Amino acid sequence: MTGVRKEAGTARLTAAETSEFKARLRSERAAMQAEYAAAVAELDNLRRSHTDGAGNDQADVGNTTFQREQQQSIAANRRDLLDQLEHALERIDAGTYGRCENCGRPIPKARLTALPMATLDAACKSREERR
CATH class of the missing domain: 1.20.120.910 (DksA, coiled-coil domain)
Structure with a gap:
């Protein structure tokens, strides 16, 4: 890797x-x-x-x-x-x-713990919100 x-x-x-x-x-x-x-x-x-x-x-x-x-x-x-x-x-x-629907990377456990229905990792979510 x-x-x-x-x-x-x-x-x-x-x-x-x-x-x-x-x-x-x-x-x-x-x-x-x-x-x-x-x-x-x-x-x-x-x-x-x-x-x-x-x-x-x-x-x-x-x-x-x-x-x-x-x-x-x-x-x-x-x-x-x-x-x-x-x-x-x-x-x-x-x-x-637990995997980002956009990039496929794992979503951090801390993010899933805070928001268990998260479908995007923080970077992809940030990009989506800027659009």
Whole structure:
């Protein structure tokens, strides 16, 4: 491996470490599914209260619209996080978890510990964010 610099914490994950990440991701997925369901239920409640004729003056309508848009944003965020968790679990099953989807280098364990659904190493993520 000439010309390849090995950084601390970038070794391939062991089977035990991968199992730990899988258990953590499953736990986070279950929690996120509950949060998403709660956000959707709250959004449904807001829609129902608006269609029931409650709050017919302009201030009430504006407030309801704001609350609904805020709840839509929360639900969309939870759905996105849920998708990321699902993708990470799929990568574990495929044997590609812990490797950067862009360059193929190992993602440091410290990064995976902080963000277990990370798909890019720090350098590739930084380049992506600059675009």
